[in-house]
Amino acid sequence: AQTVTQSQPEMSVQEAETVTLSCTYDTSESDYYLFWYKQPPSRQMILVIRQEAYKQQNATENRFSVNFQKAAKSFSLKISDSQLGDAAMYFCAYRDYGGATNKLIFGTGTLLAVQP
């Protein structure tokens, strides 16, 4: 069974600095998706960034980028120029490449605090 591990329950970063959140996963599949979702106190889960496993190039979305190491099964999120609005719970998630019945598997989350 696929598993997702986030080893950092809490992280803290100074405003304008850079922080990296770690995620590892385990799967025997070759095609899959990886995601980082953000959940602020407002509760809604918001997609931050997506990576398809067949793409070697690391995904980037403005200040957010990933370091995807397929062989090592590692998928870390780097947040550059951190802002107060980045404070939230961040979940790493995995999903097999397929239809609706493929489950989205979440890690346990990393609570990110941003210090002014």
Next chain:
Amino acid sequence: DTEVTQTPKHLVMGMTNKKSLKCEQHMGHRAMYWYKQKAKKPPELMFVYSYEKLSINESVPSRFSPECPNSSLLNLHLHALQPEDSALYLCASSPSDRATGELFFGEGSRLTVL
């Protein structure tokens, strides 16, 4: 702005009450999901509907009863709940094909069972 709308945002109910949570999406997605989330924990999958048919039931107690009247609507009927069922209930949707893989979440319904 969320494209998955959940109502109500907050619900308080007694253990003998019957209530429903509602979810609506207008993105043309054919898969819809219910998740339960406890504080500072990841969401736990409860049910998946694909093309209005229940495709996954994660051994959820029968006091939770899902319903998918059409491709845009998803309900969760609640009856005889327990205090431990208090949680945030998240609805999500996704295209049924392989297009992007991501799920789109609503803001959730915060349920308190007294």
